[in-house]
Amino acid sequence: MKLELNDLKFNQRISQVILLVFFIISIHCSLDNKSNEYKVIKQVDSFSGENIRDSDITIHSHKEKGLISVSGNRERFIFLLPYSEDWIIKYTDNSIIQLNSNKKNLIASITTERSNANIDQQRFLTELKNRIESRVGVKLQNTRILAESANKILAYFIEMETQGVKVKSDNFWSVRQRPDQVILKLHWSMLNLSEEEMEKVDKSLLIFMDRGFRVLTDEDFR
DSSP states (O other): OOOOOGGGGGHHHHHHHHHHHHHHHHOOOOOOOGGGGSOOOOOOOEEEESSOOOSEEEEEEEETTTTEEETTTTTTTTEEEEEOSSSEEOOSOSSSEEETTTTTTEEEEEEEEEEEEEEOHHHHHHHHHHHHHHHHSSSEEEEEEEOSSSSOEEEEEEEEEEEEEEEEEEEEEEEOOOOOOOEEEEEEEEEEEEEHHHHHHHHIIIIIIITEEEEOOGGGOO
């Protein structure tokens, strides 16, 4: 299972994707006027290429761009993922929503955390790294902060041995803070990436976890 991101030609299309993010927001905020464009169901549990939504979650297809957008009304987030028609959606005790794709070798999830003050992203991500190390009981490897803007991305990997087989899990975190100071945490996890695949992922992250992840505000719903 490999993350097939190279065909998107990210470096040549960054400006297009930035514009697309704003286009996605406008789509999200006019859903009531375009409800016939979506399959409306009781609860979104998968994506197979069709625009779909329930009372909270909306997944919009941008197949021509190689993307999908995922938004949540209650927690007020929107983020982008690489296009695939095998996304499975789960709702767990620890996350608002989790999306799994075997074809993309990717698990993406959104979680929340309360705060009493505005956060500094780099400091928060460093503290998050320390908390994760304490929880899993091992030192995170190749820990780094990726950034080309004010938004930071925490990256690291963990190696484990299961039944005599070594498994490498690459992980990435990006955070946003809502006006009510609740922190939205976007997490990506992928298995056994090669160095070549890792280079491609590092470039694509700047689109998906930086420009493609934001908070929906009151203005977006007017």
